[in-house]
Amino acid sequence: MSIECPTCGYEGNPPDAEFCETCGAELGNTPPVTPTSSPSSSFTPPTQVILTPQPLTPPTQVIPTPQPLTPPTQVIPTPQVMTAPMQVTSPSPIGAMATARLIPLFNAPTAEFKIYNSAVIGIFTPGNPVEIDLDSCANSDKVSQHHAEITYENGVWLIKDSSTNGTYIKTLGQAKFGARIMSPTPINSGDTIAFANLVFQFQTP
Numbered sequence: 001m002s003i004e005c006p007t008c009g010y011e012g013n014p015p016d017a018e019f020c021e022t023c024g025a026e027l028g029n030t031p032p033v034t035p036t037s038s039p040s041s042s043f044t045p046p047t048q049v050i051l052t053p054q055p056l057t058p059p060t061q062v063i064p065t066p067q068p069l070t071p072p073t074q075v076i077p078t079p080q081v082m083t084a085p086m087q088v089t090s091p092s093p094i095g096a097m098a099t100a101r102l103i104p105l106f107n108a109p110t111a112e113f114k115i116y117n118s119a120v121i122g123i124f125t126p127g128n129p130v131e132i133d134l135d136s137c138a139n140s141d142k143v144s145q146h147h148a149e150i151t152y153e154n155g156v157w158l159i160k161d162s163s164t165n166g167t168y169i170k171t172l173g174q175a176k177f178g179a180r181i182m183s184p185t186p187i188n189s190g191d192t193i194a195f196a197n198l199v200f201q202f203q204t205p
Contacts, residue, residue, distance in 0.1 A: 003027050073151075084108040098152040102132065102200040105192070109136050113200075115150055121195055124146040134198060142196035150187070150202075157204070158184045 003013040004025060005020035005053065014020050020027060102113040102121075113119075119131035129144040139144075144163035151158050159181065161167035167178040172190035189204040 032073055086166060087106040098204075100150070100152075100155075100189075100202060100204045102193070103203060104137070105199045105201055107138065118144060118149065118151040120149050134195065137196055143198060144196075147195050151184075157187050157202075159187050159193065160184045163196065167196075170194075 001015050002011055003015055003017060004011045005013060005025055007024060007025035007163070008020060010022040011021055018027055019025065024151065026105040036155065052189045077120045097116045097197075099117075100115040101183060102115065104110070104112075113121075113132045115131070121132040121134065122130040123135045123140065123143055123145045124130050124133040125145055132147065134140045134143050134147075142165045144165065147163040149160045151160070159167065159169070160183070161181050168177040168180055169185060169187060170177040170192040171193075172188065177194060187202050189202065193200050193202055
């Protein structure tokens with residue numbers, strides 16, 4: 001049994017104490033305090049944990065982005081170019097060759113020089129073969145090795161100059177020779193041709 005201090009209320013003073021152990025006040029005839037008995041143990045009910053259910057979240061629905069519709073590639077066929085078959089011109093048989101003659105208008109060792117489709121006129125050498133060799137003619141020193149060429153093309157006889165001293169034409173009916181030819185020039189039967197200083201008449205059958 002203990003004595004309660006009337007001043008500070010301390011209840012732990014011994015029964016024979018005259019002064020409060022806490023505040024020092026005189027206890028006097030303060031009745032002792034009988035401690036209230038408490039049960040040796042008390043039952044504390046367990047705390048009930050209430051689980052709050054989580055809200056159900058629907059799964060996220062992934063909506064695919066539609067791909068743009070690409071129109072099918074239109075293949076335009078390339079038109080085929082019709083190519084005409086190449087015409088191959090077969091060489092004419094020997095019997096169908098175009099022929100012509102060069103007749104000297106001076107004292108020459110040969111009465112005529114024949115041409116079959118084409119002929120190179122000049123001075124024959126091992127490095128420069130020609131069909132009509134004028135080396136045997138007098139005064140041929142002015143004639144070039146490859147002096148001129150006569151060809152038959154598309155029904156027309158042509159003469160081309162390749163000389164140093166020139167090739168000249170006097171057409172049938174003219175009195176004088178024309179200027180030196182500078183490009184392939186048509187010739188006709190009866191025309192007169194001068195290879196430098198050697199003069200011939202051109203004739204066709």
